[in-house]
Amino acid sequence: MTVSTEETGGTAQQHAGGGASPEKLLAPVLSAFWDQPESWTLETYRRHEGYEGLRKALAMPPDDVIAYVKESGLRGRGGAGFPTGMKWQFIPQGDGKPHYLVVNADESEPGTCKDIPLLFANPHSLIEGMIIACHAIRSQHAFIYLRGEVVPVLRRLHEAVREAYEAGYLGRDILGSGLDLDITVHAGAGAYICGEETALLDSLEGRRGQPRLRPPFPAVAGLYACPTVVNNVESIASVPAIMNKGKEWFRSMGSEKSPGFTLYSLSGHVARPGQYEAPLGITLRQLLDMSGGIRPGHRLKFWTPGGSSTPLLTDEHLDVPLDYEGVGAAGSMLGTKALQCFDETTCVVRAVTRWTEFYAHESCGKCTPCREGTYWLVQLLRDIEAGKGRAEDLDKLQDIADNINGKSFCALGDGAASPIFSSLQYFREEYERHLGGRGCPFDPARSTAWADDPTDAHLEVNA
Incomplete structure (x- = not known):
């Protein structure tokens, strides 16, 4: 996988257009030098003020670092948006137990592709952020849980960690601060459920990835039953810039x-x-x-x-x-x-069906609402898409989604219900057009391919 201007549109600086000012609308920080030669190396990272934020953080007491990140207003970039500094603050101090930082790099939400390019093009931003976070929560061992399929990123992460050890940013007495820290890069086996933090912890411990009943929360009993912070890649990678340029800059x-x-x-x-x-x-x-x-x-x-x-x-x-x-x-x-x-060439029913098939396949099966509910949602949606559905099936879809939402062990069930609720809210008429043997009025080929024929781009969708 490569991060190039042709395949991903380039960095944020190159995206400004349409009369918009890049200075006003874009803020290239993490992606500022993705397109530079060997952007992933320690040498390139240092040229862009790399590890300067770490030096400032190590000069501060751990509690002050937590307070600084909290005052910056940084919120988790993994989905829930929980304040990062507050999550660090939950770690009990003076408990005599090891503390752990676990970075969730198991990016697998359909449509999400930010953490993997970040790790591929700028892995040292994550490593620097991890060292700062471990200093703050008084941890001596951190883990990166990465999707096992992205082997090129795995290799690049291993190389970045090696460079950090060699330069004295990892290991014993980092930069003379007295902080000792080891980072372990762990490749998962490719399960969507392991993006859920407690399922990730079970997988990291060598067990089947399934969500845990909470409480206790990871901050009290996480990895190896010890206090643990689980953060998203982007959340941790944003910390060095905050420490280096200031919380006021971030809040601006x-x-x-x-x-x-x-x-x-x-x-x-x-x-x-x-x-x-x-x-x-x-x-x-x-x-x-x-x-x-x-x-x-x-x-x-x-x-x-x-x-x-x-x-x-x-x-x-x-x-x-x-x-x-x-x-x-x-x-x-x-x-x-x-x-x-x-x-407008995309069939809503078809799109929601494909998403729901994904959630049914990725359900870990631990709880009944998600395991059974996603299965039956798929059966109903397939029938509706094929024109075999009945009017009452739409109410049944809503009812099953309601029985999943808020009643499953983790947020996977809620995620499966979301497109059902919203698509019925905005496009119920389109669902009804599929009923009574009529089937899908959309041409699947036109919803996925570019229109090579200029006249084809203006064709009406068959009613």
């Missing part, structure tokens, strides 16, 4: 309750998909203006603000601020900022 971007910069993964029927690093609160309309908009001759029909497990939105929500409060007020969740865009 974004909104009051959702400050700072973040990576937006723009994909689907857009002219230039890729990673767009911008302050929280930017709108999809602004991002589309910079990315060339929806593919020529088509219009936006629906989109997800945070991956397929967040309620979908429509073209009416183009100006919703993409921060935690703005998207929440619109009835969805910011999640992982995976902006999947679909044009």
